[in-house]
Amino acid sequence: MFNKLALKIGLLFFVFIILIESVLFLILYVNYVEERVEEVMSNLLARGNTHSEVLEDSFESSTLNHVAMMESASDFIVIITDAEGNELTHSDTIEPEMRDVLQHTDFGQVPQKGEIVEDRWDEKRFIATDSPITVAGEHRGHVFMFAETNHIKGIVEHLRNQFLFVGLIAFGLTIAAIFILSRLITLPLIRMKEATEQLSEGNNEVSLHLDRNDELGELANAINTLSTDLNRLKQARNEFLASISHELRTPLTYIKGYADIAGRPDTSDDERREYIDIIREETTHLTELIRQLFELAQLDHNQFSIRKEQVSINRLFRSVAGLVRPAFDEKHIFLVVQCPPDMTAFIDPERFQQVLLNVLDNARKYSPEGTVVTLLAVQEEDTVVISVSDEGEGIPEAALPFVFERLYRVDKSRSRQHGGSGLGLAIAKEIVESHSGQISIQSKQSKGTTVRIELTRGDSFAESAVGGR
Ligand SMILES: Nc1ncnc2c1ncn2[C@@H]1O[C@H](COP(=O)(O)OP(=O)(O)OP(=O)(O)O)[C@@H](O)[C@H]1O
Numbered sequence: 001m002f003n004k005l006a007l008k009i010g011l012l013f014f015v016f017i018i019l020i021e022s023v024l025f026l027i028l029y030v031n032y033v034e035e036r037v038e039e040v041m042s043n044l045l046a047r048g049n050t051h052s053e054v055l056e057d058s059f060e061s062s063t064l065n066h067v068a069m070m071e072s073a074s075d076f077i078v079i080i081t082d083a084e085g086n087e088l089t090h091s092d093t094i095e096p097e098m099r100d101v102l103q104h105t106d107f108g109q110v111p112q113k114g115e116i117v118e119d120r121w122d123e124k125r126f127i128a129t130d131s132p133i134t135v136a137g138e139h140r141g142h143v144f145m146f147a148e149t150n151h152i153k154g155i156v157e158h159l160r161n162q163f164l165f166v167g168l169i170a171f172g173l174t175i176a177a178i179f180i181l182s183r184l185i186t187l188p189l190i191r192m193k194e195a196t197e198q199l200s201e202g203n204n205e206v207s208l209h210l211d212r213n214d215e216l217g218e219l220a221n222a223i224n225t226l227s228t229d230l231n232r233l234k235q236a237r238n239e240f241l242a243s244i245s246h247e248l249r250t251p252l253t254y255i256k257g258y259a260d261i262a263g264r265p266d267t268s269d270d271e272r273r274e275y276i277d278i279i280r281e282e283t284t285h286l287t288e289l290i291r292q293l294f295e296l297a298q299l300d301h302n303q304f305s306i307r308k309e310q311v312s313i314n315r316l317f318r319s320v321a322g323l324v325r326p327a328f329d330e331k332h333i334f335l336v337v338q339c340p341p342d343m344t345a346f347i348d349p350e351r352f353q354q355v356l357l358n359v360l361d362n363a364r365k366y367s368p369e370g371t372v373v374t375l376l377a378v379q380e381e382d383t384v385v386i387s388v389s390d391e392g393e394g395i396p397e398a399a400l401p402f403v404f405e406r407l408y409r410v411d412k413s414r415s416r417q418h419g420g421s422g423l424g425l426a427i428a429k430e431i432v433e434s435h436s437g438q439i440s441i442q443s444k445q446s447k448g449t450t451v452r453i454e455l456t457r458g459d460s461f462a463e464s465a466v467g468g469r
């Protein structure tokens with residue numbers, strides 16, 4: 001029930017309370033006890049002085065007896081001596097400790113106004129004062145007053161008991177605090193720990209219902225989100241693996257089939273050559289697929305480094321256009337390239353070339369002959385916007401949200417004929433996002449498609465300003 005964290009916090013709490021209590025007690029103890037002792041002593045001295053004053057007025061045996069009688073009814077004890085220390089009278093029975101005081105008094109040395117002669121209240125049974133009796137300038141005797149120290153000791157003991165009592169209360173409070181803390185803080189933490197353990201064991205269906213809006217509630221929500229994300233990822237991974245194995249199996253089946261036919265003795269040389277061509281084509285396609293998959297895996301694990309530099313968009317466009325133009329010409333598609341001459345961005349040119357190649361490749365593949373594809377760059381307030389528009393077949397609205405997913409193709413049979421594997425846009429998206437940019441696609445069926453790439457100023461201009469100067 002009492003778990004470690006609660007115990008630690010509770011003990012800390014306890015130590016603090018005891019520390020505060022001790023300091024308070026010490027201050028109280030020292031001041032209060034001193035004050036009380038002082039008070040008792042000065043009272044005693046004042047009483048002795050009063051007696052000595054009375055005796056100075058009339059130093060006679062009747063007055064002496066009167067004083068002794070008065071004190072015998074009080075809590076104090078008086079002993080009156082002559083100037084040499086011989087007892088003249090006393091109120092109560094004289095205890096040996098009182099005698100000690102008398103014996104240790106130096107009767108040759110007369111105190112001026114009366115003084116405290118024994119103040120060790122914690123060691124002795126009595127405290128004592130000595131008031132001189134001086135009649136007409138002549139020293140005649142002493143009034144010794146004694147008070148029992150029991151009273152003071154009682155006060156101190158009372159204080160000590162109170163201290164213990166408060167300590168006990170602190171202890172009780174600590175146990176209560178530990179209990180409450182373990183309910184409020186550590187139990188939820190333990191539940192979350194168990195949930196994360198379940199997550200790591202592969203059980204993705206954990207749900208924590210912590211109905212609170214503090215940090216612990218946020219943590220629980222984060223764990224819930226993590227669990228759903230993990231679930232989604234696991235599902236996506238399974239689907240992806242299924243798609244990959246499908247993608248690999250299909251060309252392999254073709255290759256095996258054609259290889260079988262080519263291997264038959266009754267196949268003519270012409271046919272054999274044709275089949276071998278098909279096999280070569282399929283292997284090329286397979287190699288490309290595997291290369292792309294590998295690239296995606298690297299992108300996923302951030303295993304490739306992006307080497308950003310100040311790149312002239314104009315020059316990048318020209319080199320990309322040079323690469324794709326033969327394929328565009330072959331299909332009689334007109335490629336228009338527009339870009340302000342001095343436009344630059346802070347990007348990795350090789351990776352970005354790959355993005356543009358992938359997007360342009362789509363525009364070409366999914367557009368009929370005689371159409372126009374436009375590669376355009378414009379500078380909007382704090383962004384560079386690169387767009388590729390075509391007048392091709394377009395993408396059905398229902399398919400638009402998925403085109404950036406791996407291995408997704410709108411029309412599997414048709415894009416197989418184009419040799420696509422559904423990885424081009426996924427790779428483009430990874431690269432753009434690793435530049436902190438955004439890629440989006442807009443399309444109208446049988447009207448055309450536009451892919452828009454946005455690079456924010458934060459990542460291109462600001463850095464390019466630093467990098468450029
Ligand atoms: N410009 C476009 N016009 C019409 N459809 C498009 C266009 N661009 C992409 N698509 C659709 O989106 C799908 C996904 O595109 P993506 O580039 O990721 O894969 P792919 O072109 O099929 O294969 P890969 O690029 O890996 O060779 C394509 O199969 C195609 O159906």
Ligand SMILES: [Mg+2]
Pocket residue numbers: 358361362420422423424425
């Ligand atoms: Mg493509």
